[in-house]
Amino acid sequence: MCGIAGFVDFTGQNGNEQLWAMVRRMSGTICHRGPDDEGAWADENAGIALGHKRLAIVDLSPEGHQPMLSAHGRYVMVFNGEVYNFLELRRELEGFNHSFRGYSDTEVMLAAIEQWGLRQAVKRFIGMFAFALWDRQEQLLYLVRDRLGIKPLYYSWLGKAFVFGSELKALKAHPEFRAEVNRDAVALMLRHNYIPAPYSIYKSTYKLLPGTILSIDIANPGNTSTPVPYWSVKQVAERGTADPFSGSEDEAISHLDAILRDAVRLHMVSDVPLGAFLSGGVDSSAIVALMQAQSVRPVKTFSIGFYEQGYNEAGYARAVADYLGAEHNELYVTPEQAMAVIPEMPDLYDEPFSDCSQIPTFLVSELARRHVTVSLSGDGGDELFGGYNRYFRGWNIWRNMVRIPAGLRWVLAGAMTTFSPLARESLFFERLQKLAGIIVADSPEAMYHCLLSQWRNPAEVVINSTEPPTLFTERDSWADLPDFTRRVMYLDTVTYLPDDILTKVDRASMGLSLEARVPFLDHRVVEFAWRVPLAMKVKNGQGKWLLRRVLEQYVPGDLTERPKMGFEAPIGNWLRGALRNWAEDLLSEARLKQEGYLRPEPIRRLWKEHLSGKRDRWYYLWDVLMFQSWLDKKHKVKIIN
Secondary structure, X not given: OEEEEEEEEOOOOOOHHHHHHHHHHHHHOOHHHOEOEEXXXXXXXXXXXXXXXXXXXXXXXXXXXXXXXXXXXXXXXEEEEEEOXXXXXXXXXXXXXXXXXXXXXXXXXXXXXXXXXXXXXXXXXXXXXXXXXXXXXXXXXXXXXXXXXXXXXXXXXXOOEEEEEOOHHHHHOOOOOOOOEOHHHHHHHXXXXXXXXXXXXXXXXXXXXXXXXXXXXXXXXXXXXXXXXXXXXXXXXXXXXXXXXXXXXXXXXXXXHHHHHHHHHHHOOOOOOEEEEOOOOHHHHHHHHHHHOOOOOOOEEEEEEEOOOOOOOHHHHHHHHHHHOOEEEXXXXXXXXXXXXXXXXXXXXXXXXXXXXXXXXHXXXXXXXXXXXXXXXXXXXXXXXXXXXXXXXXHHHHHHHOOOOHHHHHHHHHHHOOOOOOHHHOHHHHHHHHHHHHHOOOOHHHHHHHHHOOOOOHHHOEOOXXXXXXXXXXXXXXXXXXXHHHHHHHHHHHOHXXXXXXXXXXXXXXXXXXXXXXXXXXXXXXXXXXXXOHHHOOEOOEOOHHHHHHHOOOOOHHHHOOOOOOOOOOHHHHHHOOOHHHHHHHOOXXXXXXXXXXXXXXXXXXXXXXXXXXOOOHHHHHHHHHHHHXXXXXXXXXXXX
């Protein structure tokens, strides 16, 4: 796992020394992603520079140093991530007379690209990756991101330069970068808790979409190409649904067990200490169980607990770890310890991000890093196997709603929003307003978008903003699937999973130089999951039926069968207590007016309501607080040369 950065300078005015200095400044901002080694490479004739920070996981020798040149010198690469099947690819490539200096996956990737070409090689990679590849022969720069968006990659056109990097702070370190806030992205963040790809918090700066390749032709600097997909969740979902697994339930259990077992086996390849996050739920327990089944030593597991009731999963995790014989590590976190993390969030995430589980995710990563350099996680299981409770609630709402004629629904929605000014301040009106938005939805996707929205009309809060289109609103991007549940599972897989869950885990872990791996997102598991009939995922009102049956082969069901808990922190209580002064400062009317991004009136109203204790408003306020906190620190980038 590493950090990458680089740029193309189209002016032709900088020599190698200047190019090296600039790219080392960029990569110096992300040294936490790779504290073990650093490297840079530049070609003044092309105006290109590549920088790398290395976290050594596989092949700890100098032969794994990057930027790395291919054996015949055509390609130069900087790479963040892991290709887990590199040993298998290496053996295949040796049959084509490729020889290797070391044992890194990077060297195998370059040989694969030389042998099969970039697009075909990438399709053979099993792993998580974001890399830049410079083709010296064709004078083309390629940016590539893994299929599910596990690893991040940002890019921006700066007029006479093109820049890219693992994190925004690397782009900001380029002298031409202008950090102009994208107000439309702020509106998206208030709706979703995150900024959906391809947008970022800065204008003209983008996230590369998962499963795509972006090519930059330095001979045509004004030609801003469009990322081209090499793998698509949409196609996988549609193909899998059209060609479902036709075996019995027992055969499906056996098949999923075999695929997951192999995915976990590959994800355990490491030359440094390795462990796993464990909450005691189905997903993380399945990963740890399959790790322990293939390990001769106790697997190191990690969980944290809160003293506040309703937020503590530590007991469940310990019970599973004890049953499996894992070497369990847990930490009970005091409110003071948890709240001490909050000021670090803006630097950690680089852009506003308000999923409050960012706090426990950072804390469990901090615990794991004391013992290991790699930790596996169970992320992805809910999206692939139907685990979220909202899938069932949403389906019930949609099923009942479509029985009402569309015209009548519009009449009802109008009636629900016609109240006196005094009534508009009530919780009842607020709920009616959300229901009004739901009942006029003309598709499961539109209804789900409304259900998931934090602020219902964020453009009314963010001054001079308009919400741009997203995968939720662009109908051409929706998968052609036959039922509500699969349609919203698809949406979560292409939006919430990469832009919230995986972003949260990447920044929290890599901020501590810890590599987090997600075996459920091995694309072979994903492709099989979409072939599994819905009846084997959701049964008797419960999700993840098939995955639960696999887990029961290793862990008794009574250890993991419990109501689903969110991995959260008691933010609402803290905002009325120890965080009150911090929040009051960020939410002050004078400050909001002076900054000019957010309208003070609705924010101050919600803040007063929350402080009164009559209503919990923290979920709205946390969005605003994370933006305000980020805004307060956005120009403070620590650079380590």
